[in-house]
Amino acid sequence: MSKKEWPLWEVFIRSKAGLNHKHVGSLRAADAEMAIDNARDVYTRRSEGISIWVVPSNQITASDPTEADALFEPANSKIYRHPTFYDVPDGISHM
Amino acid sequence: MNKELFEYVIRIADDSLILGQRLSEWCGHGPILEEDIALTNIALDLIGQATNLFEYASQIEGGDRNADQLAFLRFDREYRNLLLVEQPNGDFGDTLMRQFLFDAFRKPFFERLIACTDLQISGIAEKSLKETKYHLKHSSEWVIRLGDGTEESHNRIQNSLDSLWRYTDELFFENQVDAVLLDDFNFPKLSEIKEDWLKNVELVLDEATLAVPDNNWQFKGGREGLHSEHLGKILAEMQFMQRAYPNMEW
Amino acid sequence: MVKDLSIQELEKRFQEKIDKDIKIEPNDWMPDDYRQTLIRQISQHAHSEIVGMLPEGNWITRAPNLRRKAVLLAKVQDEAGHGLYLYSAAETLGADREETIDDLHSGKAKYSSIFNYPTLSWADMGAIGWLVDGAAIMNQVPLCRCSYGPYARAMVRVCKEESFHQRQGFEIMAHLAQGSPEQKAMAQDALNRFWWPALMMFGPNDAESKHTLQSMNWKIKRHTNDELRQQFVDVTIPQAEMIGLTIPDKDLIFNELTGHYEFGEINWDEFWNVVKGNGPCNKDRIDTRKKAKEDGAWVREAALAFADKRQKRKSA
Numbered sequence: 001m002s003k004k005e006w007p008l009w010e011v012f013i014r015s016k017a018g019l020n021h022k023h024v025g026s027l028r029a030a031d032a033e034m035a036i037d038n039a040r041d042v043y044t045r046r047s048e049g050i051s052i053w054v055v056p057s058n059q060i061t062a063s064d065p066t067e068a069d070a071l072f073e074p075a076n077s078k079i080y081r082h083p084t085f086y087d088v089p090d091g092i093s094h095m
Numbered sequence: 096m097n098k099e100l101f102e103y104v105i106r107i108a109d110d111s112l113i114l115g116q117r118l119s120e121w122c123g124h125g126p127i128l129e130e131d132i133a134l135t136n137i138a139l140d141l142i143g144q145a146t147n148l149f150e151y152a153s154q155i156e157g158g159d160r161n162a163d164q165l166a167f168l169r170f171d172r173e174y175r176n177l178l179l180v181e182q183p184n185g186d187f188g189d190t191l192m193r194q195f196l197f198d199a200f201r202k203p204f205f206e207r208l209i210a211c212t213d214l215q216i217s218g219i220a221e222k223s224l225k226e227t228k229y230h231l232k233h234s235s236e237w238v239i240r241l242g243d244g245t246e247e248s249h250n251r252i253q254n255s256l257d258s259l260w261r262y263t264d265e266l267f268f269e270n271q272v273d274a275v276l277l278d279d280f281n282f283p284k285l286s287e288i289k290e291d292w293l294k295n296v297e298l299v300l301d302e303a304t305l306a307v308p309d310n311n312w313q314f315k316g317g318r319e320g321l322h323s324e325h326l327g328k329i330l331a332e333m334q335f336m337q338r339a340y341p342n343m344e345w
Numbered sequence: 346m347v348k349d350l351s352i353q354e355l356e357k358r359f360q361e362k363i364d365k366d367i368k369i370e371p372n373d374w375m376p377d378d379y380r381q382t383l384i385r386q387i388s389q390h391a392h393s394e395i396v397g398m399l400p401e402g403n404w405i406t407r408a409p410n411l412r413r414k415a416v417l418l419a420k421v422q423d424e425a426g427h428g429l430y431l432y433s434a435a436e437t438l439g440a441d442r443e444e445t446i447d448d449l450h451s452g453k454a455k456y457s458s459i460f461n462y463p464t465l466s467w468a469d470m471g472a473i474g475w476l477v478d479g480a481a482i483m484n485q486v487p488l489c490r491c492s493y494g495p496y497a498r499a500m501v502r503v504c505k506e507e508s509f510h511q512r513q514g515f516e517i518m519a520h521l522a523q524g525s526p527e528q529k530a531m532a533q534d535a536l537n538r539f540w541w542p543a544l545m546m547f548g549p550n551d552a553e554s555k556h557t558l559q560s561m562n563w564k565i566k567r568h569t570n571d572e573l574r575q576q577f578v579d580v581t582i583p584q585a586e587m588i589g590l591t592i593p594d595k596d597l598i599f600n601e602l603t604g605h606y607e608f609g610e611i612n613w614d615e616f617w618n619v620v621k622g623n624g625p626c627n628k629d630r631i632d633t634r635k636k637a638k639e640d641g642a643w644v645r646e647a648a649l650a651f652a653d654k655r656q657k658r659k660s661a
Contacts, residue, residue: 004649006645008436024502025499025502026433026436027129027429027433028129028442030240030645030648031651031652033236034236034648037233037236038129038130038133041129041132041136042129045422045423045426064372065370065374116406119405119406119414120405120406122398122402122418122425123398123399123421123425123637124637124640125425125641126642126644127641127644128428131422131425132422132425132426135418135419138418139415139418139419139422142411142415142418145411146411146412162411163410163411167409167410187640188644243651243654244646244647244651245643245646245647247646247647248643248644248650332406333406336409336467337409337410340409340525340527340528343527343528344524345409345413345517345521
């Protein structure tokens with residue numbers, strides 16, 4: 001059976017200049033340097049990226065899905081935060 | 096045609112082809128999926144380099160044979176690759192040590208080759224250098240990891256080094272071909288590269304806690320077409336289709 | 346709070362989400378059966394990718410020219426990548442990769458039975474790309490809409506990458522079919538050997554398939570085995586005709602009324618035997634994978650030991 005395994009890493013790729021790094025998946029690597037190399041070989045074979053972040057999976061803290069209502073619903077009623085909430089008379093531009 | 100130039104290009108092409116062929120034997124058998132993918136990437140780079148170089152060699156020759164015919168239809172004595180690259184994969188440590196010793200040569204070689212006066216070769220060298228830098232990073236890291244890993248891995252990779260060291264002097268072997276071409280084309284002087292190579296190799300081996308072997312007996316012959324027993328078997332496999340079904344398109 | 350809800354209420358809400366096509370994510374509540382079914386399906390899928398490297402890997406060193414060699418290497422490498430994406434998806438459900446792999450090695454976990462057939466000629470590279478990848482794509486495209494987020498996202502990536510796999514296979518076959526008599530015979534022979542196993546890839550007939558209904562309700566399967574098999578037959582036969590190869594089925598007939606091909610009886614005895622381990626290559630395939638894992642143990646261990654040392658030096 002398996003002995004101790006290489007830790008799991010989450011991989012984030014910036015696909016081109018100006019865009020955010022985006023989560024693309026995970027992989028196994030013994031250390032951070034290897035995780036970067038492996039991410040390059042696994043997730044950028046088709047020129048998908050120009051920059052890589054790797055983070056040990058166990059270092060990620062996620063919000064609790066059972067608290068989603070409490071966390072995210074209160075924002076739904078604050079429609080005044082969106083520009084479409086406001087009336088702009090016809091003929092007004094640059095606003 | 097320029098026979099020496101043809102041979103010069105064939106040498107580089109054969110190194111890439113035979114090592115690429117060797118690495119491709121790993122595909123599906125690596126120690127972990129991530130590394131399987133990494134080794135295959137290197138194999139693909141090498142096959143790509145070989146393809147570019149054979150295409151150019153075919154041009155130099157005047158188009159009598161295309162790239163595939165050069166790659167697949169010569170006899171063993173016509174291959175000009177180093178003995179180092181035809182050595183069997185062995186265990187993962189053997190493969191990575193072979194790769195490291197070769198990459199450490201290829202990097203300074205391509206760096207200087209870019210400055211040559213033949214624009215095609217210079218262009219291929221430029222592209223290949225980028226690939227080689229990554230190969231060297233990858234193989235150096237593994238040599239260090241295995242050398243400074245566990246006792247077992249240390250012993251294994253020291254053994255790999257001991258048995259492969261005998262093929263390293265050939266990296267810098269020069270013959271008539273170099274003598275004729277060097278000045279005209281501003282090709283790298285291999286004896287000068289040796290210094291760079293040794294410096295880098297010693298640096299990595301030191302970090303890997305590995306010892307340079309004291310047995311300094313060295314083999315050569317690859318550059319003149321006199322190979323180890325291994326090449327014949329590599330070719331038997333690699334050339335199988337072209338030999339069994341002559342003159343067909345695939 | 347969800348924590349206070351009864352199992353029945355949780356299951357009801359879960360099914361409502363599925364019915365509304367809301368994706369399930371790793372930390373969301375899910376029924377245990379859903380989790381287990383997914384782990385089984387995703388890891389079988391991952392194993393198939395990894396074992397599937399071997400029959401094609403068998404020809405990499407003998408590929409007939411430089412272009413074919415590079416293409417085949419890249420394709421088999423993709424399969425390693427796909428296996429990796431899928432194991433990663435299974436890990437989000439708590440299925441540890443190496444343990445999952447150990448289940449494959451012990452025979453507890455299954456993989457697609459097609460990979461237990463040998464690759465005997467270069468034309469088999471064509472037949473596998475064209476038929477086996479073709480069948481796999483039929484199965485996989487609907488899975489991009491599967492209810493489990495990480496699996497669906499892995500499948501999107503797999504399908505995107507896989508689009509070249511089938512084309513390169515068909516290109517090999519088309520080339521051979523237009524080549525010399527030996528090449529044409531080689532192509533026909535490969536089609537003869539891989540046609541029926543390819544049809545078996547979709548699994549048992551719907552009436553025999555024990556998981557289908559529940560999996561469809563959970564949207565981790567979007568079409569039945571027979572639907573997908575029929576779709577595959579309908580698109581593949583015209584392709585074979587176009588390159589002048591003959592489908593090895595004497596009962597094959599086009600039904601003008603339904604617009605579908607009707608095909609002969611699949612040899613289910615053979616199918617179940619291969620699934621049970623009696624295919625021509627079952628033992629070789631598993632032995633090879635086991636050996637790779639065992640031979641690599643010292644490498645994986647050394648990398649961990651070194652990572653430990655490096656960490657200690659950094660913090661020292």
